[in-house]
Amino acid sequence: MTNQIPTTDRRHSLQAGDTRSQRIGFAAVVLSVVMLGLYFYRSWLFTGFDGVFGDTGDARILIAILEHWHRWFAGLDPHWSDPIFFYPERGVLGFTDAYFLYALPYSLARAAGIDPFRSFMVVMLLLSLIGTSTFYILARRCLSASALTALLGAALFGFANMMALKIGHAQSYCVMLLPSAVLLSTAAWSSPRKPLGALLAASSGLLLALMFFTAYLTAWFAATLAMLTFVIYAVIGGRPRMVTLSRRLFVERRPVTIGFVTGFALGLVPFLVLYVPVLLRGTARPFDEVQGFFPQLADIINPGADNIVWGRLLKSLGIAGIEGRQLGEVELGYTPLLFATFLATMLALLGGARRKLGVAGDVGLALALAVMLYWLVQLDWFGYRPWHVIWEYVPGAKGVRTTFRSQIVALFASCVVVVIGLELLRHSGASKTWLVWLVPVLALGLLTEQLNRKSPPRFWRSEQIAWLASLPPAPAACRAFYLSPGSGGTKEWWEIQSDAMIVSAVRGLPTLNGNSSWWPKGWQLNDLGDPSYPAKVAEWMRQNKLGPEVCALDLAAATWHPAAP
Structure with a gap:
């Protein structure tokens, strides 16, 4: 008698061992893939769905444009190429990416009652x-x-x-x-x-x-x-x-x-x-x-x-x-x-x-x-x-x-x-x-x-929701707004302009302000701290024949002012 495993049986044994090893390895990789995905979405999934990808500049520009598409699909904005930024400039969607394919699921989520950030x-x-x-x-x-x-x-x-x-x-x-x-x-x-x-x-x-x-x-x-x-x-x-x-x-x-x-x-x-x-x-x-x-x-x-x-x-x-x-x-x-x-x-x-x-x-x-x-x-x-x-x-x-x-x-x-x-x-x-x-x-x-x-x-959805809720409704006669001089505080100019775009998109109220890859010809309203900013607002209004229907929003004080500059 011998204790040696026959060659055929040994081969089967090795193959069975290989199969078990492969299953263990596959399970480890699957678990690692799941963990990687969770890590990628950690700031959203593990914060009560509060974290939002991006910063308060570019990401909110994107969300504002998606909100425009949602409003257009709902029949609230008159033309698909005219988001209500840089008012009353036409075709301003062409100054940046259009995000059309993003807008389809986004609009379905909004129609289901989910807020813009989620x-x-x-x-x-x-x-x-x-x-x-x-x-x-x-x-x-x-x-x-x-x-x-x-x-x-x-x-x-x-x-x-x-x-x-x-x-x-x-x-x-x-x-x-x-x-x-x-x-x-x-x-x-x-x-x-x-x-x-x-x-x-x-x-x-x-x-x-x-x-x-x-x-x-x-x-x-x-x-x-x-x-x-x-x-x-x-x-x-x-x-x-x-x-x-x-x-x-x-x-x-x-x-x-x-x-x-x-x-x-x-x-x-x-x-x-x-x-x-x-x-x-x-x-x-x-x-x-x-x-x-x-x-x-x-x-x-x-x-x-x-x-x-x-x-x-x-x-x-x-x-x-x-x-x-x-x-x-x-x-x-x-x-x-x-x-x-x-x-x-x-x-x-x-x-x-x-x-x-x-x-x-x-x-x-x-x-x-x-x-x-x-x-x-x-x-x-x-x-x-x-x-x-x-x-x-x-x-x-x-x-x-x-x-x-x-x-x-x-x-x-x-x-x-x-x-x-x-x-x-x-x-x-x-x-x-x-x-x-x-x-x-x-x-x-x-x-x-x-x-x-x-x-x-x-950035945090809860902070954005609370900030938007802190802004009172615009005056009844207000049909468009601009940001008051110096009202952005210590924020960067691009973040302040994104503030205006988010308020405009969520409230459905056109704004003279905005930010994108390209700016309209003659538009120079990016720097609220510029001493000549009020004059530039007045010049933009003059060029575009805007009048008393335009009001001002003071972001720092969270107040509206009906008078144009």
């Missing part, structure tokens, strides 16, 4: 759910990824360190809709039924166009990165692939191509109606202004000085937290482990691993190369930045000031590449017991390094 947070939560769930589906269906790696990619996409840093500019979170557009496109391309394929493609094109009508920078970065990826994908396949793609696009899949172009063209109509008049008046970002926001080489792994894992180390190395820089715009780098995984995957795909994956491998390589190229053209090369060529010749580029926000869109592509890399690693270790734990351990490391002490930034 309605905004409902939109943010809905975007998280859409982005993570559609990325998971995309990874499973299009990349044949395991549940673990698909879930990891979805979490890295939805709750990344850079997302937490940039959620204060919530228009960036529009990128959560990008996996939906890609899913619709891939479903259209693979559909055997031409009418269904055309319909799905039209839906994808429409969604992308409405992303332009929601958050311009995010949509522009997405469109240009997609085109760059397509070109690289065609080039690495050589002439045969170029011929094949041309035949499929314009012959075999022509209904799909026509459907996408038609949907995109229709969806772009309101965007053009709104922004072409603004463009024709000469609005553009001068290149000197853009240069102040360019990244440096090391910013690709700059997650900010408050990143829990890497912040202190990178600050000591002079990479993160450098005074004098636009930290909110340059600290959008990848966390180092994520970037290392991305680079390792790109090198593996360049080395021939993509042949094992077929189309997915080539797409992954094209995405990786596009992401790298998009970053490299923003850098200074011996005193010259290639982005100048893009700024000069690519349509829409002169509307881009903060080029490194492209990282938010590149994150989507990078997470796809990371999923491909983890799948390659998982399959390469199928026969090695010690590798069973490698992917879960790597996953936990990738998730942990997304934590940031500082972000997301937030």
